[in-house]
Amino acid sequence: MVSRLVGAAIGLGSAISATVAAPSAFPSSGNGIWYTDPGRGFEYWADDWLPVGNGYLAAMVNGRTTQEVTQLNIESLWSGGPFQDPTYNGGNKVASDQATIAQEMQVIRQAIFQSPNGTIDNVEQLTTDAGAYGSYVGAGFLLATLNVTGDSSDFVRWLDMDAAVQRTSWTQGNTSFFRETFCSHPTQACVQHINTTNSSPLPGLTYAYSVDAESGIPTPTVSCFDNSTLQITGTASSPGMAFEILARVSASGTNASVTCTPAGKNNATINVNGASASWIAWVGGTDYDADAGNAASGFSFKGADPHESLIALLGPGTAMTSSAYHDLLASHIADYSALISRFHLDIGQKPDFSTPTDQLRNAYQTDVGDPYLEWLLFNFGRYLLTGSARGALPANLQGKWAIDSSNPWGADYHSNINIQMNYWFAELTDMDVVTPLFDYFEKTWAPRGAETAQYLYNISEGWVTHNEMNIFGHTGMKGGGNTASWADYPESNAWMMFHVWDHLDFTQDVAWFKSQGWPLLKSVAQFHLQKLVPDDRFNDSTLVVVPCNSPEQVPITLGCAHSQQVIWQLFNAIEKGFPISGDTDTAFLNEVRTKRIQMDKGIRIGSWGQLQEWKVDLDLPWDTHRHLSHLIGLYPGYAVTGYNPAVQQTAQNYTHDEVIAAATISLIHRGNGTGPDADSGWEKVWRAACWAQLGNASEFYHELSYSLERNFAPNLFSLYSQGEGAIFQIDANFGFPAALLNGLIQVPDVPSTSDVYDVFILPALPTNWPSGSIKNARLRGGLGISFSWGNSALTSLQVTGESVTARRQIRFWHQGEVIRQLTSSPGMNVQLV
Ligand SMILES: *[C@@H]1O[C@H](CO)[C@@H](O)[C@H](O)[C@H]1NC(C)=O
Ligand SMILES: *[C@@H]1O[C@H](CO)[C@@H](O)[C@H](O)[C@H]1NC(C)=O
Ligand SMILES: *[C@@H]1O[C@H](CO)[C@@H](O)[C@H](O)[C@H]1NC(C)=O
Ligand SMILES: *[C@@H]1O[C@H](CO)[C@@H](O)[C@H](O)[C@H]1NC(C)=O
Ligand SMILES: *[C@@H]1O[C@H](CO)[C@@H](O)[C@H](O)[C@H]1NC(C)=O
């Protein structure tokens, strides 16, 4: 927890008088968020401060006048793991447990098969104490203090999402100040620049570093590396991972001086005087190394001292020392634009240059809506993904933004909805930011997860993870005691494989698939092949997962719909990917094919017309649980959406319409995402995406707009809960854009490469968006698509085949009709409407 006393001590300093117009430098596209007050204290970090990031580093700026407080993050800075406890083993059982647990697993399975209602109370034997699981840790605060006093006027701060730069301008005394902060991906550095915009000189400026507001982190050493560079060295915990930050100051102006002064023991400040402008650039790193996350390295995750690599980024001869500030800014904007600007969304938004974003957000109402704010939140999601996904590690529960030494749920990698949701829109909106996610699986999940497969499941092929992962290969069932209802989720690896398959499907990057995608898919499938067992309860000749429960939801039972649907989709991906994988292991392929036919598909209609969450019909009509686990096949999966009786062959011969009707009943009964268990944003945007999948525009928009009204802070961060001290959790920031898109364009996956891709244009268009357009979305099969609409009707539709490598049948649907069917071809460019 952040100390509120310190927050108060730093204080706001001076009174602010507000303006009522966006600043003149605000993007003319309207693509920015702006405020007429600085961010409040530390306790409002999640509500008011504005994020910048490049994936390696992140920062939150509160945009104050006299003293700017910039909260720092380094992506791999974690407490726990082998850095804190040398015996840390990923929360796993040990080799000598294997035989006993294998026996116990048999006992558990028999108990479930034989129990009158097909459930048992717990699987405590399988869990393991979390041990030194650790948490993502904030990297302290940079304090930039101007020697100015007195009242401010004309204050405005904003985030320019066309440029990925945070800016603040104000007048104090007779001086007009202009400060900007950004984190650039090409240089792996963050930069904060300040100058004056009238003829006044820049007053004296002091840069210092502090962890006073971050209790629990050992006090680091701050020293003068040279006269313009602060060097900060410390550890995340004690003992713990080492980190270093180098922060270098440059000042312009003929009389400018930059001096670093030791301030007592282990402390230092940099003073800038007589300058016309000043900027500080910082880089940071740790001695964490994902490449050392395997048995050969003793799972040490220990890398080199970060100092040399930081010097290589910021030292003499680097772009950071030789480039002029405006060149660094320009290269940052060019890099960001290249990633973000090819895709374009328009939902008929009208930029409002006279209402600050917090007021727009406060005025926002469910169903009434505001296309401008919705559009901003969509763009903000893409902005946050560029700022958090492009490091060596993927975006975590808070992206990469976390203020404390111990953050909610460790700001870890929860892989039973949250991390998946982080990446839902990436492929469709043409953002190649996903490979760090796959590197993370390969380097930190697979090696330790192979041990988990062996010791916990007596399975010698492939690997497994459960619901919560850190960066130290935590793959066991986390928690100890009866935590299995949360932790017993060995399908997390299979769900994450949707993303691996989708990356191939959208990009057609076969070289990547052969080297990384296929080995991931195969090793996860190998595990699940061995884990499926004959159903000795229903005796229906199917293979089931047992024990299982829905993510975070009991009972502990057999044949959970979620598990069965996810594994079925995984097996389909194996069959689809095999021909281009370069793999010749046909025995493996045949085993997948055989077991895929035999396995229960997890599609069953229950006593009150619902899609059953478990193979035993135990669903309660009043269960409004936050997760929609059994509806995974509706969205983001396709086991329900594309249900095909000829392929899925349920014993009951359900028709597609019957299954969709059952899913609809389940979705209705699951409520609107405000329930006794939780009231978070992610559950609402998931519901919104499902309603869009069902083609129900009014329910879709109700849920989407409800999430915006209820779960987003003034700075548009997604909040897990309401009220004071609300927790920031980034998933809904990423789920919102995905859900919004699902109302406009859908291209559900299919079981086989011989299946036709169905593309649904404007499947759930709300009346609030009567006109708009999408440019350069990517579709499965390597297609690109652009379309526009007016008066709620499609007005143009263009399809291109830039990345098409294999010809596929594509059907385009609009308003319930197939408007065109064609065969894709490389380089095609067809105007369909
Ligand atoms: C554990 O796996 C081995 C090798 O597959 C097998 O021989 C043994 O029967 C398994 N043990 C149990 C209790 O299932
Ligand atoms: C299953 O039956 C047991 C024993 O009667 C009972 O304790 C348990 O609550 C039941 N579980 C469910 C989900 O109905
Ligand atoms: C701040 O500025 C005032 C007036 O220009 C000057 O007298 C004072 O020494 C400065 N303080 C510091 C700490 O530089
Ligand atoms: C601002 O400028 C005016 C006119 O030159 C002067 O009277 C006043 O003292 C200045 N204010 C400050 C805070 O420097
Ligand atoms: C202040 O810095 C900004 C950002 O680099 C720049 O656009 C502006 O021209 C500068 N203003 C002056 C007066 O130098």
Ligand SMILES: *[C@@H]1O[C@H](CO)[C@@H](O)[C@H](O)[C@H]1NC(C)=O
């Ligand atoms: C730092 O600057 C001060 C003042 O200009 C100077 O006396 C000192 O020698 C410099 N130190 C280094 C290490 O360059």
Ligand SMILES: *[C@@H]1O[C@H](CO)[C@@H](O)[C@H](O)[C@H]1NC(C)=O
């Ligand atoms: C720099 O200092 C010199 C000597 O004090 C002075 O004459 C000159 O005006 C100053 N230049 C600026 C830009 O402040």
Ligand SMILES: *[C@@H]1O[C@H](CO)[C@@H](O)[C@H](O)[C@H]1NC(C)=O
């Ligand atoms: C470091 O020095 C600065 C400036 O003197 C001071 O404000 C800060 O409290 C010091 N920090 C520590 C940890 O002593």
Ligand SMILES: *[C@@H]1O[C@H](CO)[C@@H](O)[C@H](O)[C@H]1NC(C)=O
């Ligand atoms: C399934 O078969 C087992 C033995 O193989 C038997 O004990 C059980 O009663 C059967 N269950 C049903 C529902 O037929």
Ligand SMILES: *[C@@H]1O[C@H](CO)[C@@H](O)[C@H](O)[C@H]1NC(C)=O
């Ligand atoms: C499902 O269809 C199969 C094949 O047509 C048929 O043999 C079977 O009886 C049907 N099952 C039900 C429950 O109608």
Ligand SMILES: *[C@@H]1O[C@H](CO)[C@@H](O)[C@H](O)[C@H]1NC(C)=O
């Ligand atoms: C959401 O559901 C709760 C509980 O049923 C209900 O009280 C509330 O009115 C609903 N709100 C919206 C906006 O749907």
Ligand SMILES: *[C@@H]1O[C@H](CO)[C@@H](O)[C@H](O)[C@H]1NC(C)=O
């Ligand atoms: C959308 O869902 C609601 C709630 O189930 C239902 O009342 C309405 O008829 C549905 N609309 C459409 C177009 O299916």
